[in-house]
Each structure stands twice: as C-alpha cells, then as structure tokens.
Amino acid sequence: MAGLLHPRIxxxxxxxxxxxxxxxxxxxxGYEVEIARDGEECLERIGVQRPDLLILDLxxxxxxxxxxxxxxxxxxxxxxxxxxxxxxNDFSADMEQVHELGVVGVIIKPFDQHALxxxxxxxxxxxxAKAPLSHLPTAPTAIFAPKVDVNRSRIILWGTRGSIPxxxxxxxxxxxxxxxxxxxxxxxxxxxxxxxxxxxAGDALAAHGPRHLHLFITHTHWDHIQGFPFFTPxxxxxxxxxxxxxxxxxxNHESLLSGQLDRDYFPIQxxxxxxxxxxxxxxxxxxxxxxxxxxxxxxxxxxxxxxxKIEHHGRTIVYAPDNEFxxxxxxxxxxxxxxxxxxxxxxPVVEFISGADLLLHEAQxxxxxxxxxxxxxxxxxxxxxxxxxxxxxxxWTVIHHDPAHDDAYLDNKLTLxxxxxxxxxxxxxxxxxxxxxxxxx
Amino acid sequence: xxxxxxxxFFNMSHLETDLLSHKKQGxxxxxxxxxxxxxxxxxxxxxxxxxxxxxMRELVGVFMEDSQTLLSEACRALAQQDxxxxxxxxxxxxxxxxxxxxxxxxxxxxxxxxxxxxxNLDRAAELLPRTVEEFSLLSLALQHFxxxx
Numbered sequence: 001m002a003g004l005l006h007p008r009i010x011x012x013x014x015x016x017x018x019x020x021x022x023x024x025x026x027x028x029x030g031y032e033v034e035i036a037r038d039g040e041e042c043l044e045r046i047g048v049q050r051p052d053l054l055i056l057d058l059x060x061x062x063x064x065x066x067x068x069x070x071x072x073x074x075x076x077x078x079x080x081x082x083x084x085x086x087x088x089n090d091f092s093a094d095m096e097q098v099h100e101l102g103v104v105g106v107i108i109k110p111f112d113q114h115a116l117x118x119x120x121x122x123x124x125x126x127x128x129a130k131a132p133l134s135h136l137p138t139a140p141t142a143i144f145a146p147k148v149d150v151n152r153s154r155i156i157l158w159g160t161r162g163s164i165p166x167x168x169x170x171x172x173x174x175x176x177x178x179x180x181x182x183x184x185x186x187x188x189x190x191x192x193x194x195x196x197x198x199x200x201a202g203d204a205l206a207a208h209g210p211r212h213l214h215l216f217i218t219h220t221h222w223d224h225i226q227g228f229p230f231f232t233p234x235x236x237x238x239x240x241x242x243x244x245x246x247x248x249x250x251x252n253h254e255s256l257l258s259g260q261l262d263r264d265y266f267p268i269q270x271x272x273x274x275x276x277x278x279x280x281x282x283x284x285x286x287x288x289x290x291x292x293x294x295x296x297x298x299x300x301x302x303x304x305x306x307x308x309k310i311e312h313h314g315r316t317i318v319y320a321p322d323n324e325f326x327x328x329x330x331x332x333x334x335x336x337x338x339x340x341x342x343x344x345x346x347x348p349v350v351e352f353i354s355g356a357d358l359l360l361h362e363a364q365x366x367x368x369x370x371x372x373x374x375x376x377x378x379x380x381x382x383x384x385x386x387x388x389x390x391x392x393x394x395x396w397t398v399i400h401h402d403p404a405h406d407d408a409y410l411d412n413k414l415t416l417x418x419x420x421x422x423x424x425x426x427x428x429x430x431x432x433x434x435x436x437x438x439x440x441x
Numbered sequence: 442x443x444x445x446x447x448x449x450f451f452n453m454s455h456l457e458t459d460l461l462s463h464k465k466q467g468x469x470x471x472x473x474x475x476x477x478x479x480x481x482x483x484x485x486x487x488x489x490x491x492x493x494x495x496x497m498r499e500l501v502g503v504f505m506e507d508s509q510t511l512l513s514e515a516c517r518a519l520a521q522q523d524x525x526x527x528x529x530x531x532x533x534x535x536x537x538x539x540x541x542x543x544x545x546x547x548x549x550x551x552x553x554x555x556x557x558x559x560x561n562l563d564r565a566a567e568l569l570p571r572t573v574e575e576f577s578l579l580s581l582a583l584q585h586f587x588x589x590x
Contacts, residue, residue: 014533015507015536016503016507017503017504017507017536017540017541018540020499020500020503021491021500021540024496057536059529061529088535088536088539109536109539110536110539110540112490113492147552147555148552200570204566204567207567436570436574
C-alpha cells in the first residue's frame with residue numbers, strides 16, 4: 001500500500017464522537033476517510049469502495065466487528081484487507097480471536113490520536129502490514145480492575161436539606177431534598193426519616209423487588225415526614241414496612257404519617273396501600289434487625305425528637321439531624337468543656353454520641369442566624385463543632401442544610417467548620433452531606 | 442397517569458426532561474460546576490488532546506445530541522429489563538464519553554456497562570441515575586465551555 005497518494009480508509013464505528021475524531025486525525029494527514037455506522041453497512045461499503053484499510057470497532061449494531069472480520073477473511077476479494085481494530089473491549093478472549101483472524105493493529109479506546117496516526121502511517125509504509133502475527137502488538141491481558149463491593153454496609157443520603165425542599169441551579173451540588181438516610185447491608189435496608197428524599201429511596205428500593213423495610217422516624221416535623229405519601233414501596237404488594245417512632249406528646253407517628261393520606265391532602269387513602277405497613281413505638285429495648293442494633297436518645301429539639309444509633313459489625317453510626325446543642329450559647333467554643341454547666345443538661349445525648357465512628361448531625365446556623373433563631377431546635381455551627389469535640393467522633397457528616405444556604409454558601413461554611421475544629425483542637429474529619437451521597441463503611 | 446407519576450424512574454421522558462430543562466435554563470455560573478465534588482471534565486486535558494477548536498466544537502455538539510439519545514435507550518432497556526440492549530447503549534455511552542476527558546461520567550458509565558454486561562440489572566438500576574446525573578453535569582459544563590471557545 002505504500003506510495004498511494006490518498007489512501008482510502010473506512011472507519012466502522014457506531015459512536016459518532018469516536019468516528020469524528022478518527023476522521024479528523026486521518027483527514028488531517030491526507031487520508032480519504034469514509035464512515036460506516038454498523039457492521040452491515042461496513043461490508044456494503046467495502047464491496048463498493050474497496051478501501052485500503054479498515055478501522056473496525058468490535059461492538060457495533062446489526063453485525064459485530066468479529067463477525068465482520070470473519071466474513072472478510074472468508075471472501076477471497078477481502079481476505080487480505082488490512083484491518084486495525086479499535087475497541088474499548090479489552091477482554092483477552094476477544095483479542096485472541098481478533099489476532100487469529102489477522103489484523104495489523106489494535107487500538108484500545110479511549111485512544112491517543114498520535115498513537116492512532118502513527119499506527120495508520122506505519123501500516124501504509126508496509127512496516128506492519130506484512131509483519132507476522134506474532135510480531136503484532138498485543139492488547140493488555142492482565143488488567144487490574146478493582147470493583148466496588150456493593151454488599152458492604154453503606155450509608156446513602158437521599159435528602160440532606162432541612163425545613164423545606166429547595167431546587168434550582170444554586171443548589172445543584174448539595175441537593176434539595178429534605179431528610180432521609182438509608183443504612184444498607186445485604187438484604188437489610190433501614191431508612192431514617194421520610195422527608196422528600198424518601199421518594200428517591202423508595203424508587204431505588206422498589207426496583208429490587210419485595211422485601212421488609214424498616215423506617216425510623218426521628219420526629220414528625222414536616223420536613224421529616226412529607227415524603228411518606230410518595231414512598232413507592234407502600235403501594236406495592238408483598239412489601240412489608242415497619243415504621244418506628246416515639247409516642248409523641250399527643251399525635252403519634254402513626255396518626256401523623258397516615259394523616260397525610262387523608263382525602264383532603266392526597267388522592268390515595270391509607271386503606272389503598274398494598275404493602276403491609278406496621279407501626280411500632282420505640283421503647284427502651286434496642287431494635288434488632290439481623291445483626292444490626294438500633295437504639296435512640298432524645299435530642300434538644302421541639303417535640304418528641306430522637307437521634308438514632310446504629311451498631312453493626314463493630315462500627316457505630318449516629319444519625320441526629322435535629323439537635324440544638326448548647327441552647328442559646330453564642331460565646332466562644334474554646335470555653336466549653338464536658339463539665340461546663342451548659343453541657344450538663346445535654347449529657348445524655350453527648351454520652352449517646354460519644355465515640356461514634358460516624359456522626360450525621362446538623363449545624364444549621366451561623367452565629368448571626370442563630371442569634372435570631374434560638375429555640376428553633378437547630379445548632380449554631382460553633383456549638384456543633386463543640387459537640388464533635390466533646391464526643392470524640394471520628395467523622396462528622398453535616399446534614400440538614402438550611403434551605404437558604406446555596407452551594408457557594410455551604411462551601412464557605414464547610415471551610416469555616418474546619419477552621420473552628422482546628423482552632424478548638426478537634427481532630428474530627430468533617431464533610432458536607434449531599435443528596436445521593438454514598439459512604440461505604 | 443398515577444403510575445407514571447409514582448414511578449418516574451422508569452419513565453424515560455422524565456429523564457429526558459431533566460436533561461432538556463438544563464438546556465432551557467442555560468448553564469449556571471461555572472464556579473457551581475467546578476466546585477463540585479469532582480470536576481465534570483478536565484478542560485485543559487481536553488484542549489491538549491483535541492488540539493483543534495473546530496473539532497472541539499463538533500464534539501460538544503455531538504455529545505449534546507447523542508448522549509440524550511443513548512441515555513434514553515439505556516432507560517428504555519432497563520425498564521424493559523433488556524440487559525443486552527442496556528449493555529449496547531451503556532457501551533456506546535462509555536465509548537463516547539471517553540473522548541471528553543470526563544472522568545466522573547466515564548467512571549459512572551463504566552460501572553453501568555459492567556453491570557449490564559454481567560446482566561446484573563438490580564445493580565444497573567442503582568447505577569443508571571448516577572450516570573444520568575454525571576452526563577447532565579458534563580452537558581452543562583460542555584455548554585459553558587463551548588461559549589468560551
């Protein structure tokens with residue numbers, strides 16, 4: 001093929017972005033390039049155009065690349081056509097077959113365009129075209145390909161916003177769904193709170209088929225229950241959902257969750273739920289699901305509000321989305337110790353959280369906001385940092401973001417959080433939770 | 442109607458609408474994208490590898506057109522529990538996104554491809570929304586990039 005003025009190259013590739021790049025590179029080097037979008041079109045074009053070289057994708061619609069190659073080798077008119085395979089498919093079995101069928105080169109995608117040009121140029125200089133197969137470049141056969149072990153226990157944050165859902169570009173990275181977290185391990189799925197994030201959780205769980213789900217409600221404020229009517233599994237037969245909550249100070253979690261299905265609020269009533277739904281009150285005994293233990297403790301928040309502790313496989317995770325730690329305190333965090341008078345009323349929750357491997361806890365307000373919202377049940381950032389220090393938690397994921405705080409604001413707030421933790425000598429690692437965040441434990 | 446509303450995950454048009462809605466609104470300020478947990482694409486690397494402005498323009502255009510089509514095919518295949526079609530769509534998405542220096546989208550769609558290839562549709566159902574999200578963010582970033590080209 002050497003000496004051709006404008007060699008003709010046929011590119012058989014169904015992905016336009018790839019064929020476009022290949023064309024661009026080769027046309028820039030003086031080659032005439034034609035494109036075929038599938039295996040059958042490739043064979044048709046070869047019959048008509050008689051290209052000097054075929055660049056062949058292996059996985060194509062209608063007729064795959066291996067089959068194209070076989071047919072070319074069976075036909076005396078095309079059995080000597082030079083072929084370069086360009087594929088993302090790096091399985092050694094395919095590569096062995098490709099080499100047996102005779103190719104002049106293999107390029108693994110995503111490809112480097114200089115390497116492509118070099119391979120094609122060498123082909124037309126006869127340096128590779130006539131080389132024996134044993135001298136051909138070989139595809140990698142032992143690729144280190146680690147995979148995520150999805151059976152490990154994990155936390156999924158389906159909703160990390162407090163108070164009310166938000167949407168729009170300003171909230172793109174952290175998300176806008178209200179409180180919902182899932183703890184999953186094997187077939188056990190524990191869901192915490194039923195804010196608007198539970199809708200996505202329910203859609204994901206519904207896709208896995210019938211199962212027994214456990215839903216824990218920290219309290220019945222709107223942003224922790226508003227997603228319940230949209231929780232897909234409650235409408236599916238063969239699902240069983242056990243819902244745990246405190247007795248409350250009047251209306252309990254059963255009456256409040258079911259109340260959302262009242263005809264005045266929603267088109268489907270409780271009597272129409274297809275799943276078996278059980279309501280259980282929390283008591284002093286832990287809830288045990290398989291080898292997962294769940295306990296609870298009251299937090300400082302209006303109404304009967306609890307935090308949950310998950311103990312599993314030697315790890316402890318505490319979920320406390322609503323807790324106004326150090327009620328009314330606006331002073332320096334440096335001045336607070338475990339023995340401080342202001343800490344003593346909250347000793348039970350401090351003790352409950354102490355030593356956790358992972359704490360999911362709010363820090364909803366900065367001091368200027370908190371000074372106007374004392375008693376609303378949410379922590380001042382500096383006070384939440386004190387809680388992290390006093391409890392010695394290893395990792396803190398901040399949740400229940402204020403609906404007024406957009407991504408840019410939260411970025412600054414996270415920087416400030418790390419600064420405060422550093423200043424008070426707290427080694428806890430802190431990150432911001434976001435909707436869709438998955439943490440393998 | 443209620444079933445569609447209740448199961449939007451299986452409703453392809455919902456996903457298309459999500460992607461299109463970003464187009465209608467126009468891209469947000471770029472710092473919203475670059476400050477995300479992972480940058481949708483490495484602009485410097487993309488420029489260095491493509492070396493040609495007209496090629497980059499064409500590639501961005503192709504991405505806008507083809508990614509939506511392929512994502513819709515993937516959603517349809519998953520809704521029909523068709524592992525083979527899902528694998529074909531995911532593989533094409535993977536091949537396409539490999540040209541944009543877009544590590545997060547490539548990682549997401551690679552996992553999806555692998556789950557479809559092994560016919561693990563439960564896992565694919567978990568991975569597809571993440572893939573759609575990453576492609577949506579990449580689309581926004583590329584639109585903004587295009588304006589500055």
